[in-house]
Amino acid sequence: MSTRKINKTKVVFVALLAALAAALLYLFGLFVMVLWLSVKNPSSSAFMKATLNELRASDPDASLKFQWVPYDQISNHLKRAVVASEDSKFVEHEGVEWDAIRKAWIYNQKQAERGKSKRRGGSTITQQLAKNLFLSESRTYLRKAQELVLTYMIEFVMSKERILELYLNIAQWGSDVFGAEAAARHYFKTSAGGLSRYQSAKLASMLPRPDYYDEHRNTSYLNSRTATIQKRMRMVDIP
Template identity: 60%
Template sequence: MKRSSSSPAKRLAVVLIVSIALVLLYQLSFLVRIVWFNFYNPSSSAVMRQTLSELRKDDPNVQLRFEWVDYDQISPHIKRAVISSEDANFLDHTGIEWEAIRQAWEYNKKQAAQGSDRRRGGSTLTQQLAKNLFLSTSRSYTRKGQELILSYMIEYVMPKQRILELYLNMAQWGQVDFGVQAAAQRYFKTHAKQLSASQAARLAAMLPNPVFYDRNGNTPYLQRRTNTIMQRMRQVRIP
């Protein structure tokens, strides 16, 4: 009787140990890639591959526009504008701002109760990089949880300058435009290093919904947001 009663417990213990080991190996695979990307530039991101796959369902010949540019070849204006727009405390936090997440949750709950589709993310630049580089645009608690884990890993491994460099090169700025160089050429016919303050503010204002603004152009809200970013970005510190 002892042998038969302990056998299920042993099997359960083995299943738990194996499951934990698999989860740890899965997280380790992410950590290895983060260390790699600290030294080597990625040629694409998870969101880029997802976007290309979806677009090719309608057009098999579609191509993304993407060109890597090093940190010192990127205008300081766009660095300040993006930090001002997306993550004002970028240099001070360790990857996640829990208060911003709480405020976003309260805001989204209120908007949903009113029947509005407006949503606020509350994600730091590091969280957005984790999503863009490794995950997808899908919304689920599982993906969000993985994003939080990756954010801490990224902050532990990478300096702030590298995080910002990766973010600016991986961010989506249009239906097929990824990275600040593609955005600078697409909207202003210039190099990322030559972006002016007003151009940088405009690009930063597009980030919450780049595909929409790519299709709809200069909306009144986008112009107001651009002006707000221009006023704030002068005070922003960059790595």
């Protein structure tokens, strides 16, 4: 082998080692953040920061409605409603429901072929938490890969109770409303712990389109979805 080819091989090898080292360092950094959040309550999230930046583009004084509340101070009705709506097998799976992802992909492909914009998600509560805490709303394969890595890290480090506690506290429930406490006060003038069965089901119904339902609170679909979730609540387990 010529000296030129040897030098080229060395360059490629060094580049690969550098890329591997960078990837491992990145993963280690993510794992440290997940460990930290297993015991510390976040004051914000990636989605909250992105939303605040958008709001301040038109109103420099804009702020978010957000107040952390411990797991035992959140209504069990809301816990059941969210699990029934978003991830009925939450307490059973290990973070990712691959069959649900496959079905959502097939459904979305058919919708695209028909020229329809409605899409279905296959993400679990843990996946949604990973995305909301650390990532963006982009739909790239890289972002999805990051989400999956974070999901397994979260499931490995945290209990199901902690995962649901984090999710309920940072989920978006309005254009500037984040978390169960702020949502309960914004929509029903009560606390997260005081939410009724109906109120909880309605909040869970809003999760897929929080901005829209902040403005349209009594659509026929929302009311129908609320009734459906109420029926399902008794059939799910919560941590």
